[in-house]
Amino acid sequence: MVGMPDDFERMWADLAPVGRSATSGGYFRQPYTTPERELVSWFAEQARERGLRLEDDASGNVAAWWDAGASPGVLTGSHLDSVLDGGAYDGPLGVVSALAAVDLLRAQGFVPSRPIGVSVFVEEEGSRFGLACLGSRLATGLLPWEQARLLRDRDGVALEEVVEGGGPGLLSDVGTFVELHVEQGRDLVDRGAAVGVASEIWPHGRYRFEFTGEANHAGTTRMEDRADPMLAYAMTALAANKQARLADQRATFGRVEVAPNGTNAVPSRVVGWLDARCSSDDALSTLVDTVVRQATERAERDGTSVEVTPESVSGAVVFDPDLAARIAADHEGGDWPVIPTAAGHDAGLLSAAGIPTAMLFVRNPTGVSHSPAETASMPDCLAGVHALAETLERLAT
Ligand code: GLV
Ligand code: MN
Numbered sequence: 224m225v226g227m228p229d230d231f232e233r234m235w236a237d238l239a240p241v242g243r244s245a246t247s248g249g250y251f252r253q254p255y256t257t258p259e260r261e262l263v264s265w266f267a268e269q270a271r272e273r274g275l276r277l278e279d280d281a282s283g284n285v286a287a288w289w290d291a292g293a294s295p296g297v298l299t300g301s302h303l304d305s306v307l308d309g310g311a312y313d314g315p316l317g318v319v320s321a322l323a324a325v326d327l328l329r330a331q332g333f334v335p336s337r338p339i340g341v342s343v344f345v346e347e348e349g350s351r352f353g354l355a356c357l358g359s360r361l362a363t364g365l366l367p368w369e370q371a372r373l374l375r376d377r378d379g380v381a382l383e384e385v386v387e388g389g390g391p392g393l394l395s396d397v398g399t400f401v402e403l404h405v406e407q408g409r410d411l412v413d414r415g416a417a418v419g420v421a422s423e424i425w426p427h428g429r430y431r432f433e434f435t436g437e438a439n440h441a442g443t444t445r446m447e448d449r450a451d452p453m454l455a456y457a458m459t460a461l462a463a464n465k466q467a468r469l470a471d472q473r474a475t476f477g478r479v480e481v482a483p484n485g486t487n488a489v490p491s492r493v494v495g496w497l498d499a500r501c502s503s504d505d506a507l508s509t510l511v512d513t514v515v516r517q518a519t520e521r522a523e524r525d526g527t528s529v530e531v532t533p534e535s536v537s538g539a540v541v542f543d544p545d546l547a548a549r550i551a552a553d554h555e556g557g558d559w560p561v562i563p564t565a566a567g568h569d570a571g572l573l574s575a576a577g578i579p580t581a582m583l584f585v586r587n588p589t590g591v592s593h594s595p596a597e598t599a600s601m602p603d604c605l606a607g608v609h610a611l612a613e614t615l616e617r618l619a620t
């Protein structure tokens with residue numbers, strides 16, 4: 224029967240085949256595409272079966288409410304989209320755990336004194352339209368629809384062509400937000416804890432580096448006559464890695480496009496996207512400024528050019544420390560560890576919008592994420608459901 228406390232495993236099995244690659248075993252659940260919309264329909268069905276009230280906005284964000292007590296409500300949830308060839312847990316774990324936690328609280332006879340909602344934010348990964356946490360940026364109003372609607376995916380399709388947008392947000396009656404998420408590192412493994420609480424999110428930026436040169440023949444063009452943008456790109460990828468290692472920060476070029484992308488032609492254009500994460504806003508600016516300067520100098524030496532566009536920059540997020548302490552303390556078996564993360568989350572946007580926000584992490588034995596190898600054990604997932612139910616009980620009593 225739907226809505227029983229042991230429903231986590233059944234729901235998890237429902238999701239497993241959706242958008243899964245038969246070759247890599249990873250997930251391709253890009254926003255507003257069939258697999259991701261199938262998951263959102265599945266979520267709506269779960270809400271209906273539990274008698275939860277569904278609310279959606281015009282951007283593709285949804286929430287399912289257990290209406291009870293007096294506003295403002297406690298919202299919990301995560302996202303159902305994935306990175307390209309992503310893991311099963313990043314996002315869906317928070318949504319399925321939220322539904323299972325509601326089931327558990329109901330089975331325990333808990334009567335909330337506030338509404339409890341389960342949310343799904345769209346395009347958290349920015350895998351299609353480039354902007355991380357697009358849905359929660361729109362829902363909080365931190366990104367106006369007028370600015371978002373012209374964002375384009377890799378095929379040139381504008382956001383406004385796939386979703387209506389511009390509707391009222393979902394968050395007007397939300398007093399607290401809690402996101403449960405698989406940990407994307409090994410902090411909890413090292414601490415021997417199944418569950419932890421987030422203290423902060425590192426600042427994060429995505430920057431588009433467009434290197435422009437001149438296409439020419441790979442055989443007949445003398446080396447000294449070339450304007451090859453690949454060289455500055457290659458040097459920049461190495462420089463970003465070196466600067467990040469020297470400063471104990473993170474920098475990645477994980478996406479690159481080359482035009483015309485022919486083996487026997489010097490390219491005319493190389494576009495690479497830098498993802499940089501740092502322990503402070505100043506460290507992020509210093510890292511990115513250094514990489515941009517080195518890219519520019521190298522491009523000039525080669526007779527090419529580079530143009531850098533910041534596509535999304537999110538400042539440091541420090542979660543409400545009193546809320547984190549309240550959630551982490553006084554548990555059978557001891558307090559839950561409070562740990563930082565360098566991964567981005569919708570919770571960061573809700574916190575930045577002034578909503579008291581917390582996060583729970585569930586241990587990931589390998590620490591691997593944004594990869595088909597991402598995992599969590601079933602006992603740890605169930606520990607997460609119990610932790611979330613306990614948290615909701617504290618917040619909605
Ligand atoms: C999202 O998971 C991100 O940190 O990029
Ligand atoms: Mn992710």
Ligand code: MN
Binds near residue numbers: 302314347404567
């Ligand atoms: Mn995520």
